[in-house]
Amino acid sequence: MQNWIKMPLAIVAVLAIALASSVLTVAQAPRYDLLLKGGHVIDPANHIDEVRDVAVFQGKIAAIEKNIPADQAGKVVDVSKLYVTPGLIDIHYHVGHGGAPLNWFAPEARTHALPLGIPADLALQSGVTTIVDAGTSGAETFLQEKEEVIDRAKVRVLAFLNIVANGMSGGLEQSLDQMDAKLCADTIKKYPDLIVGVKTAHYWTGGAWDAEHVPWAAVDRAIECGTLAKVPVMFDFWPRPERTYEDLILKKMRPGDIHTHVFAQQFPIIQADGKINPALAEARARGVIFDVGHGSGSFWFRNAERAEKQGFIPDSISTDLHTGNFTIVSMNNVMSKFLAMGVPLDDVIRRSTVNPASEIHRPELGTLSVGKDADIAVLELLKGRFSYIDSGVAKMDANVRLMARMTIRAGRILFDPSGLSMVDWENARPQYFTTPDRGESLPARADDFPRD
Numbered sequence: 443m444q445n446w447i448k449m450p451l452a453i454v455a456v457l458a459i460a461l462a463s464s465v466l467t468v469a470q471a472p473r474y475d476l477l478l479k480g481g482h483v484i485d486p487a488n489h490i491d492e493v494r495d496v497a498v499f500q501g502k503i504a505a506i507e508k509n510i511p512a513d514q515a516g517k518v519v520d521v522s523k524l525y526v527t528p529g530l531i532d533i534h535y536h537v538g539h540g541g542a543p544l545n546w547f548a549p550e551a552r553t554h555a556l557p558l559g560i561p562a563d564l565a566l567q568s569g570v571t572t573i574v575d576a577g578t579s580g581a582e583t584f585l586q587e588k589e590e591v592i593d594r595a596k597v598r599v600l601a602f603l604n605i606v607a608n609g610m611s612g613g614l615e616q617s618l619d620q621m622d623a624k625l626c627a628d629t630i631k632k633y634p635d636l637i638v639g640v641k642t643a644h645y646w647t648g649g650a651w652d653a654e655h656v657p658w659a660a661v662d663r664a665i666e667c668g669t670l671a672k673v674p675v676m677f678d679f680w681p682r683p684e685r686t687y688e689d690l691i692l693k694k695m696r697p698g699d700i701h702t703h704v705f706a707q708q709f710p711i712i713q714a715d716g717k718i719n720p721a722l723a724e725a726r727a728r729g730v731i732f733d734v735g736h737g738s739g740s741f742w743f744r745n746a747e748r749a750e751k752q753g754f755i756p757d758s759i760s761t762d763l764h765t766g767n768f769t770i771v772s773m774n775n776v777m778s779k780f781l782a783m784g785v786p787l788d789d790v791i792r793r794s795t796v797n798p799a800s801e802i803h804r805p806e807l808g809t810l811s812v813g814k815d816a817d818i819a820v821l822e823l824l825k826g827r828f829s830y831i832d833s834g835v836a837k838m839d840a841n842v843r844l845m846a847r848m849t850i851r852a853g854r855i856l857f858d859p860s861g862l863s864m865v866d867w868e869n870a871r872p873q874y875f876t877t878p879d880r881g882e883s884l885p886a887r888a889d890d891f892p893r894d
């Protein structure tokens with residue numbers, strides 16, 4: 443009989459605990475969940491523009507240092523030769539139904555306009571981790587948008603509230619009765635975590651003026667709502683002789699208000715002599731903010747490139763993605779156009795991260811600061827022969843293109859189409875090679891990292 447069998451039970455228990463704890467020490471949980479190793483970090487908010495390692499723990503940025511040992515992380519992703527930036531912010535996007543009736547396609551529907559919203563999570567394909575719906579819904583339709591889209595999206599969704607209570611595409615955007623500044627402000631105050639501003643758009647762009655359609659009605663009511671709720675207003679605008687562009691940006695807009703679609707065909711960005719309209723610099727000096735809002739109808743190289751060559755670059759880059767243009771533009775596509783026009787990469791990143799975060803008064807976004815949500819984009823800068831198109835169906839040749847390789851939202855890898863974070867299938871763990879026979883079986887996956 444062996445001696446250990448004769449030992450009192452208590453001593454056996456103590457030995458067992460000691461053995462177990464020494465095993466635990468060896469198999470200690472790693473300090474970080476995820477380590478992005480060797481990437482070129484561009485984090486304008488923190489003045490970082492160099493190769494650094496980025497560590498994530500429990501959904502937050504845990505460290506950005508020159509060399510974080512690989513053995514400190516549960517998952518290590520080699521991102522050398524790639525750029526690591528804060529998750530991008532697209533402040534002009536469209537989600538949900540807005541004002542469109544649910545039966546918009548039926549013969550008996552009030553209007554037949556296609557709902558503008560596209561799936562929120564499509565934004566993840568461009569490294570975008572925060573989108574802002576640009577007024578698709580108003581006071582009467584916001585709750586539907588919240589329940590239908592915002593509460594269910596993986597990407598973070600915020601919103602500008604349309605001054606029109608019904609929102610967009612419901613056939614009521616020209617009705618003054620719909621533009622109730624107090625109702626608008628009360629709704630914004632009810633959802634301070636989600637609604638970041640007011641939006642006005644599409645108001646009476648061509649018809650004759652009458653009592654119901656006066657030149658500045660939508661602009662004035664949106665500003666009234668913005669003032670009551672203490673939030674910025676985003677303007678989609680069509681200048682006419684009775685309401686000029688200069689009056690909008692030099693008199694009506696308040697400091698911090700945002701003019702989207704800045705390079706659209708209808709704005710006098712470039713004068714007859716080829717020089718940039720001096721009102722733009724004057725407006726900037728007043729604190730007016732300029733945003734791209736590209737879309738299918740709001741970006742012309744004849745304005746954009748000539749303005750860029752004269753030193754005018756919009757404060758924020760955004761897409762205006764909606765059902766009418768998601769095959770034409772993406773955040774990476776719009777950013778690439780600015781690279782193609784000669785804007786340096788770090789500046790393009792600034793205008794797609796920290797700048798839009800500041801415009802919507804969310805300084806905790808658009809940065810890789812330690813302790814903030816681990817919203818991260820991994821981007822590749824491709825060199826080759828590329829061409830870009832504008833809303834006037836003209837094109838521009840270029841030799842650069844920016845492409846998202848991985849998108850991380852709150853520490854979860856939500857987009858990784860080339861498997862940067864994955865093993866070669868032949869080297870996968872045994873579980874990958876199993877054939878589950880029941881729904882409760884372990885899935886045949888190569889790792890357990892959170893990916894949805």
Ligand SMILES: [Zn+2]
Binds near residue numbers: 535536
């Ligand atoms: Zn829009």
